[in-house]
Amino acid sequence: MTKTYDITTIDGDGIGPEVCQSAVAVLREACGSRLRFDAQPGGAAHYLRSGAVLPDETLAACRQSHASLHGAAGLPEVTYPDGTEVGNDLHLQLRFKLDLFANVRPIRLYKGVQSPLRDWTAGQIDYVIVRENTEGLYASRGAGINLRGELATDTLVVTRKGVERVAKFAFELSRRRSGAPRDGQRRVTVCDKANILRSYAFFRAVFDEVGAAYPDVQRDYAYADAITVHMLKKPDFYDVIVAENMFGDIISDLGAGTVGGLGIAASAELGETHGLFQGAHGSAPDIAGQNLASPVATVLSGALMLRWLADRHGDAALGEDATRVERAVEAVLAEGVTVPRDLGGDASCTAMTEAICRALL
Ligand code: ATP
Numbered sequence: 001m002t003k004t005y006d007i008t009t010i011d012g013d014g015i016g017p018e019v020c021q022s023a024v025a026v027l028r029e030a031c032g033s034r035l036r037f038d039a040q041p042g043g044a045a046h047y048l049r050s051g052a053v054l055p056d057e058t059l060a061a062c063r064q065s066h067a068s069l070h071g072a073a074g075l076p077e078v079t080y081p082d083g084t085e086v087g088n089d090l091h092l093q094l095r096f097k098l099d100l101f102a103n104v105r106p107i108r109l110y111k112g113v114q115s116p117l118r119d120w121t122a123g124q125i126d127y128v129i130v131r132e133n134t135e136g137l138y139a140s141r142g143a144g145i146n147l148r149g150e151l152a153t154d155t156l157v158v159t160r161k162g163v164e165r166v167a168k169f170a171f172e173l174s175r176r177r178s179g180a181p182r183d184g185q186r187r188v189t190v191c192d193k194a195n196i197l198r199s200y201a202f203f204r205a206v207f208d209e210v211g212a213a214y215p216d217v218q219r220d221y222a223y224a225d226a227i228t229v230h231m232l233k234k235p236d237f238y239d240v241i242v243a244e245n246m247f248g249d250i251i252s253d254l255g256a257g258t259v260g261g262l263g264i265a266a267s268a269e270l271g272e273t274h275g276l277f278q279g280a281h282g283s284a285p286d287i288a289g290q291n292l293a294s295p296v297a298t299v300l301s302g303a304l305m306l307r308w309l310a311d312r313h314g315d316a317a318l319g320e321d322a323t324r325v326e327r328a329v330e331a332v333l334a335e336g337v338t339v340p341r342d343l344g345g346d347a348s349c350t351a352m353t354e355a356i357c358r359a360l361l
Contacts, residue, residue: 003034003318004034005034006066007038007066007068008038008040008058008061008069010040010043010068010071010090012071012073012087013043013045013283014074014075014283014284014285015071015281015283015284015288015349016070016072016073017071018289018291018295019279019294019297020071021071022352025353026299026328026357026360027069029360030325030328037069040058040061041058042054042055042090043283044086045078047086053086054093059094059097062274062276063274066309067308067309068275069276069278070276070277070278072279073088074088074282075087075285076285091276094276095276098274099274100133100269100270100271100276101169102132102166103270104131104268105131105248106304107125107126107235107238107258108259109121110334111330112334112336114343115259115260116257116258117235120235125181125235125236126181127180127235127241127255129241130169130170130243131243131247131248132166132248133269135159135162135245136156136158137154138245139155139157141154156199156244163203163207171188171211171213171214173240174217177240179239180236186216186217187218188239188241189222189238190219190220191222192247193223200244203244207219207242222241228251228254231251235258252265252267253265260342262279262282263281263296266297266300267301268304268305275305275309277302278298279300280297292341294342295356296340306318324360325356327359328356328357329356338355
């Protein structure tokens, strides 16, 4: 019997609803009735209306469904009294409450997309950033100290369990890939500042302990500042990069920039039992509600969702659907006729969605 999957969707704010609904349309086209979508509220606008950025019912739906798909959340003017943005709390709470410890961000240059880096073509940039997603500096969100308005601190948290599981994830991922484009070598690079802070030296030491069990995967080391240069000068060297939460956040935007920008960068946030899928970008309020956003990042995140579900449930057909969605996006980008605005074209969010659906057929 064909297995069906319950997917919780949270549109969110800004371009969130446009890109989330685009991904739903593509996934419906690809999978038909095997996916059952359940839309739940959440985000900064919902917080203004109800006082909850992540309502209990939405959290419960995410817990109970097979996977969650999210547009983006956040409105710059909607902040907590401490000045931090309310919208980010939606996915931050989901990360912590569902224990989504590995944030997987593929950095891949597609045919038809011009990298701002000279001379790099499709296939030559193809690596994955695995961002530790539940601790690091962001573990202090909402818990830092602001003393008398004179002193403020946040604490960087690194635990053995936290590094072990994300490092293991990175090494396992490398084993499933075919190595770095430059030399075919399976390689996991740890991005840290082990030369400056004990927390990062500990991160690196635990990474090494875990890596010792993977003699077929090369261990590589890069400081967070230096890697920003390497990612521009030798992007083909990378296979999998694992990083502490904040460093992973920063370098994944840089990586996205090298392959066309935030509108193309997918993201999967994975734990032992749950997965949350959304583009790596935020809610982009500057272009919201105008049908200008590129849905590509969210659609590709939807493909990551299908692949994750396929692996978890041993569902080969769903795995094929994941490949079909990716190929459809690839075909549209390679053809160069329907091109989203952030990649130099004039295709609306709707036009991109329709083109991807057509390519699926
Ligand atoms: P956050 O901190 O929540 O990640 P941010 O402040 O980094 O958000 P984003 O919302 O990610 O900002 O977007 C930065 C800019 O990139 C936007 O203002 C927009 O111009 C562009 N952008 C982001 N996503 C898209 C998209 N899907 N399509 C087109 N342009 C985008």
